[in-house]
Structure formats: structure tokens, C-alpha cells
Amino acid sequence: MIARPRKKILVVDDEPTVTGSLELILSEAGYEVLTAHTVADAIGVLKQTPVDLVITDLRLSDASGIDLTLHIKRTTPDVEVILMTAYGSIDVTIEAIKAGAYYYLEKPYTPDRLFALVDRALQLAALRHENESLKRTLAGDSETFGMIGRDPKMCQIFETIRTAAPSDASVLIEGESGTGKELISAAFHTQSQRADGPFIRINCAAIPHELIESELFGYKKGAFTGADRDKRGLIEVANQGTLLLDEIAEMPTHLQTKLLRVLQERKLRRLGDEHEIGVNFRLVSATNRNTQALLDEGLLRKDLYFRISTIRIRVPPLRERLDDVPLIAGRFLKRFNEQYGKRIQDLAPETVMRLVRYDWPGNIRQLESVIERAVLFCPGPELQPNCLPEEFQTRATSSTFIIPPLLPMEEIEREAIMQTLERTAGNVKKSAQILRFPRPTFYRKLKKLGIKVERPDPPVATKP
Amino acid sequence: MSDSSTNDNLRILIVDDEPSVGDALRLVLEAHGYEVVLVTNGRDGIDQARNRRFGFGVVDLFLTDISGFQVITDLLTVQPQIPILLITAHGSPQVFAEARKLGAIGALAKPFHPSEILKLIATHVRGPIPDTA
Secondary structure, three states: OOOOOOOEEEEEOOOHHHHHHHHHHHHHOOOEEEEEOOHHHHHHHHHHOOOOEEEEEOEOOOOEHHHHHHHHHHHOOOOEEEEEEOOOOHHHHHHHHHHOOOEEEEOOOOHHHHHHHHHHHHHHHHHHHHHHHHHHHHOOOOOEOOEOOOOHHHHHHHHHHHHHOOOOOOEEEEOOOOOOHHHHHHHHHHOOOOOOOOEEEEEOOOOOHHHHHHHHHEEOOOOOOOOOOOEEOHHHHOOOOEEEEEOHHHOOHHHHHHHHHHHHHOEEOOEOOOOOEEOOOEEEEEEOOOHHHHHHOOOOOHHHHHHHOOEEEEOOOHHHHHHHHHHHHHHHHHHHHHHHOOOOOEEOHHHHHHHHHOOOOOHHHHHHHHHHHHHHHOOOOEEOHHHOOOHHHHOOOOOOOOOOOOOOHHHHHHHHHHHHHHHOOOOHHHHHHHOOOOHHHHHHHHHHHOOOOOOOOOOOOOOO | OOOOOHHHHOEEEEEOOOHHHHHHHHHHHHHOOOEEEEEOOHHHHHHHHHHOOOOEEEEEOOOOOOOHHHHHHHHHHHOOOOOEEEEEOOOOHHHHHHHHHOOOOEEEEOOOOHHHHHHHHHHHOOOOOOOOO
16 A cells, blocks of 8 residues: 555544544554544543544534534644544535534445545645645745745745746845845755755955955965965855855956856866866855946946846845834844743833834844844843833934923923914914913913014904 | 356455444455445345355344344355354353354454454455455
8 A cells, every 4th residue: 555644543433343444444554543432532632642634423422523523623723524424414414514524424435435535634734734834924924045024025035036046047136234145145055956065155355355366266286375285266166056255346356357257158267277177156146235336336347247147136124124123023032032041022012113213224133133132131021122222212212302401391381382483473372272272371371481472363252 | 156266255245234333344344455245134145145256254143134143054055165253242152152153263242343353354265365565
């Protein structure tokens, strides 16, 4: 018989010969089978062991198979149920399906029919499971390629990775520092056929210009003073894998020309070597600057740009996807809780408010360090706004204006009234309404504060 | 009666008026490659044996028309070579002894695990044993 996956099935029937026979043939077919003879037994078993499928008789001594189905669908809706009965009738069938039974198996049945139904029910259960996890992914609650986000721009990026990663097309990733360019380039590697090959990352901004050439292309012994042995360059090391050139515009232009030649000919020559070596790698480049500006300033060669940007990805800065901030902050909270052995349940609502009002110049990397620091300093079960760094303390309050320090209430009132009068062109009635003062009170205040209204209130016969 | 062939040996007769037990046995035997004829009374069982050859018979003691002992006797008259197993919910040493005296290969008390019958059939059925792996 064909080996089937070890899925767990619970068989419920009051007749031991029936449970015995199903146990025998289903376990021979590769399933793990549990048995119960009453509904109470079955519920007991289900509490102990999660199963994928329940096959139950309709008539049981203590309750009906429909009662059991209702219980299962209430407690573990993912578990499929097949109801069997010798007493088939339309009424019972309808009742069974209403209760959520996957299928109705009328006795007598053949082994083929049983296996077909079991297979289908388990496939449905697996599909349902898959659907759920897919929904969670779409909702952005789970990670995609190590990244989180339900922002449409991020979803578009995930989609591009899924479709374009398997090809060998060159990728150019543009995005500010801390937006996750390296995670995206790693995803292009892991989702490709080169996943088993090396993933080599070079930050062109971090290597002194004069060393980039030998690092990238390698050299032959004696190529220059100090070259006391042959050395492979990182392009060669990336053979059969992916090469990430971070901050590519930092590469001197003469090396950009040399790199272009390697990309065109798929061959390179080590420094001081006359022989060419074939190389096979996928290039992913990244830059934190606007490529148009780089081209305009001549920092990036146009011909190289066209060669490396077959697929172009622009990673949005965090301030352009502030809706993702609570989600990402929540994920960091969980991670740092684990890392530091803390038990902070949640971000306080005011904390979330302040996080989404900030413009995040350092992007996700900054959010990460803000949450890490807050987790370390937070004493309670909720992450309060006072655990956030200073820049979150002054700006993002709900206040829309700043009162100068050391000002008495009388002065504040005078200022409020003066400004309101100014805005209403000296209309006392309107100003009183805006400031919610009864008019007589307002007049008394004006007199007390020594404010003179230049335009007299138009005479209106109203009683206070 | 049909011509004797190896396939006839893989045909099993079950005489049991309790459909749940009969169906369960049939399920297991069919899953193991046997052909099963299930009847719910003794006379139908004997009629079946007059029409085709069986490799094994399973007979319940209490039936609605005639007793399982009578079925054993009549089946062996029609097909003397057939190995027969008596199954009963009211097993006693006397019942088991009587079954053997009448020519049955043995008796099994209910409830039993179907694997027990499967083993007995596999050892008594002549000809190739179906693939049970």
C-alpha cells in the first residue's frame, strides 16, 4: 500500500469490531488511529490529543454523532468530521452537514470509498489550514522573507521578490538607511536557485577606495607590493551565488567600468594576472541615494546603471508607511521581551500614538533601537510613553500650541482674548462665542484686563 | 457451481445478522484483497454455498432463522473442504467444543479484534495469500 502521511484520526463507534476494523485498515494505510466507544470517551481523547480527522458513528450509547460533531466544531473547528450511519436518511444528512460534518458515509461502504473520503477530508483540513496562514500573511501579521508590513508598497516588493527571485536578472534596491535593503537582497538570494551558493555582501562605502579593486577582483602574487600570494576576489567567491554591492555609487568610476565588463562578459581578470576566469553570479546592488541624482552628478555610470537595474526596487521610508509602525513595533517588543526576559504585554495606546506621529529619519533600524531601549527601561506590563527617548517626549503631545514658560493665567487669558479679537476683526459677540464666555462675563473680562475693542460691537437687542 | 480457481479461495462467506459486525469484517477483508459475500441469515448462507465456491466461512451462532450449528453442518455438506469459524457473543467451552465436533476449525468470542479473524483466514485459506502489506 502507498505510504500516507502520519495524520491522526479518531474513530468513534460503540461496536468494538467496527473501531477495530477501521483502526486496522487505517493504520495499515499509514494513519495514526485512536479509538473511542462513547461521545464522552471521544471528548476525553480529543482533550488529550489533537487529531486531524474524526470518523464517528451516528448512533452512540451516550449521545449522537451529531452532538459530537457540534462539540468538535465548537472547540476545534479545523478538525474535519466524517459521520457514518447505517440508518441514512435525508433528514439526518442535512442535520449532519448543518452541524459541520465534512461528509456522510453510509454503511455499508467499501475500503476504497472510505480511503477516498478520508483523503479528501484531510486535504480539505490542510487547505483550510493553509488558507488561514495565507490570510495571516496577507494581513501582515506574519513575516514575509523576514520582513513585516501590510503597506501596499511593501506587499508589491514581496510580490516582486516572489516572481523575480528565481531569475538571474540584476536587482537594484534604492532606499534610505535602515529600511531593510539587506533583508530584501537576502530574500532575492534565498528565494533563488542559487540559495545553496554563497551570499557575499560588500559595502563599498566601508572599504577604502584603493582597496575596493583588490577586494572585488582579487590579485596574483606579485601584482603589487605586499601581494605575497594569490588571492581570490569577492566576485570570484560569489561564484554560483549572489553578490550584494551595497552603496554601489561609492565605487570609483573606473571600477564601475571594470565591473560592467565583468557583468557583460561573465569573466574577470585578477590584478596582475593575464588569464581570465569565468564567473557566474547574480548581482544585487543597493544604494541609499536617489539614483537619478547619482546619474546627474556622474557618480553612477549610466551604462552600468542600465546593466544593474533590470529589476528596480524602491523601499519606502518608514514615514511613508506609518500604518506599519505599530505592527513592526509589536514584533520588536516580542523579540526584545524574549531577549531580555521581560514580560511586557503591549504598547500603551499613547505610546503607539507617539510612535506613529514621529517621522523616523533612521527608519526601521531606529524603531528597533527605540523599542529595545524602551523594553530595557520599562518597569510595568505595558510599554508607557515615558520609556521612549527624549525626542518622543516634547513633540508628540496632543497639544497644538506652546505656552511660554512662567506665564500667569491672567496673561494667558489676555493673550487668548487678544488673538481671538484680532481674528474676528474686533467682533466681541463672535469672540465671546468662540471662547465660550457668556457675553456679560466677556465684557467684564475685557474691562478687567484693560482690553479696548477698537471696533464697537454692532447694536443688537439681545438679552444675556 | 463455478469452476474451482485460486480466486475462489479468496472468496469469504460471512453469515451474521448483526450488520455492524458483518460490515466491519467485510471492510477489513476487502481491504486485504478478499472478496466478501455477506448474508444476514443462515438459509441465505447455505444458498450462497450451493452457487459458488468459498475459501473460508465465518458464521455467527445466533441467527434469525436457523442456528449457527445447523449452518456449519449444511455448509460442510455442500462444500466439505471449507474452513469455518464460529463467532458468538455467548461463548462457553461447551459451545466451542460443539463447533469443533461439527467440523469448524474453531470459535471466537465477541467482541474480538478483526485482526484475529484476518490471521486465522490467512493461515487456513489455500492458495496464494493476498498481499496484506
